[in-house]
Amino acid sequence: MIPKPVLQPSTRVPARLREEVRGVLITRVQIARRVRELAREIERDFQGRDFVVVSLLNGTVMFLADLIRHLNLPLRLDFMGVSSYREGTSARELFYTKELRLDVRGRDVLLVDDILDTGKTLASVLAKLRELKPRRIKTCVLLDKPSRRVEAVRANYAGFEIPDLFVIGYGLDYAERYRNLPFVGVLHERMYLPAAD
Numbered sequence: 001m002i003p004k005p006v007l008q009p010s011t012r013v014p015a016r017l018r019e020e021v022r023g024v025l026i027t028r029v030q031i032a033r034r035v036r037e038l039a040r041e042i043e044r045d046f047q048g049r050d051f052v053v054v055s056l057l058n059g060t061v062m063f064l065a066d067l068i069r070h071l072n073l074p075l076r077l078d079f080m081g082v083s084s085y086r087e088g089t090s091a092r093e094l095f096y097t098k099e100l101r102l103d104v105r106g107r108d109v110l111l112v113d114d115i116l117d118t119g120k121t122l123a124s125v126l127a128k129l130r131e132l133k134p135r136r137i138k139t140c141v142l143l144d145k146p147s148r149r150v151e152a153v154r155a156n157y158a159g160f161e162i163p164d165l166f167v168i169g170y171g172l173d174y175a176e177r178y179r180n181l182p183f184v185g186v187l188h189e190r191m192y193l194p195a196a197d
Contacts, residue, residue: 002144002158002159002160002161003030003034003159003160003161004160004161004162005025005026005030005160005162005184006025007022007023007024007025007165007186008023008024008025008027009023010022010023012024012027012183013185017181017185019188020187020188020191021168021169021178021181021185021186021187021188022185022186022187022188023185023186024183024184024185024186025162025165025167025183025184025185025186026160026162026170026183026184027183028170028182028183030160031066031142031159031170031183031184032066034159034160035063035066035067035070035159036070038067038140038157038159039067039070039071040070041157042067042071042110042138042140042157043071043072043073045138045156046073046075046108046110046138047073049073049108050074050107050108051073051075051076051107051108051109051110052075052076052077052078052102052104052107052108052109052110052134053068053075053076053077053078053109053110053112054078054079054080054100054104054109054110054111054112054129055077055078055079055080055111055112055113056079056080056081056082056111056112056113056114056121056125057079057080057081057082057097057098058081058171058173058179059113059114059115059171059172059173059179060112060113060114060142060171061171061179062170062171062179063112063114063142063159063170063171064112067112067140075110076102078100078101078102078104079098079100080096080098080099080100080125080128081096081097081098082094082095082096082097082121082124082125083095083097094120094121094124096128100132103132104129104132104133104134105132105133105134106133106134106135107134107135108134108135108136108137108138109129109134109136109137109138110137110138110139110140111125111126111129111137111138111139111140112139112140112141113125113139113140113141113142114141114142114143114171114172115141115142115143115144115145115167115172116139116141116143116144116145116149116153116154116155116158117145117148117149118148118149118150118151119149119150119151119152119153120150120151122139122141122151122153122155123151123152123153126139126153138156138157139153139154139155139156139157140155140156140157140158141155141157141158141159142158142159142160142170142171142184143158143159143160143161143162143167143172143184144158144159144160144161144162145161145162145163145164146161147163147164148164160184162184165186166186166187166189166192167184167185167186167187168181168184168185168186168187169181169182169183169184169185170182170183170184172184174187174191174192
């Protein structure tokens with residue numbers, strides 16, 4: 001069963017950020033525990049396989065580093081740069097900033113992303129990867145936000161199921177800020193919504 005965290009008060013947020021961050025949704029301890037559990041699930045499914053981990057930049061960097069440290073399997077690692085977000089929260093047309101350099105034809109692929117939200121990014125990347133003829137593709141996300149889904153995609157491995165909140169930290173950003181926070185926090189609406197006149 002996928003854990004469903006509850007927002008914790010802003011007293012758990014560093015004092016310098018309390019005007020910007022509402023609270024902590026997932027602590028560093030909860031993240032560490034769940035990443036180890038995901039690694040064990042992945043090890044069971046990929047045991048004895050020649051597989052490639054494909055990570056989507058940039059939000060997955062912290063999650064990916066922790067996840068692969070716990071995978072006691074030989075693996076290859078590559079990255080794709082893909083973005084549907086420009087400054088702020090507005091979704092724009094999906095564009096690729098980095099293509100794979102490894103050949104995944106005939107290999108198992110573990111696609112790692114930070115968050116499964118509408119599903120548009122994951123659906124597009126899966127379609128692009130399928131064109132490269134891998135043996136199979138499984139997906140792993142740190143956060144799953146099913147209430148926002150518009151594409152019929154699901155993650156094979158999901159760290160946490162979260163409500164429709166604007167989350168930052170542990171690799172997730174708002175306008176390229178907050179990625180370095182060791183927890184997943186919730187941004188105050190005033191940080192990303194225009195002020196009312």
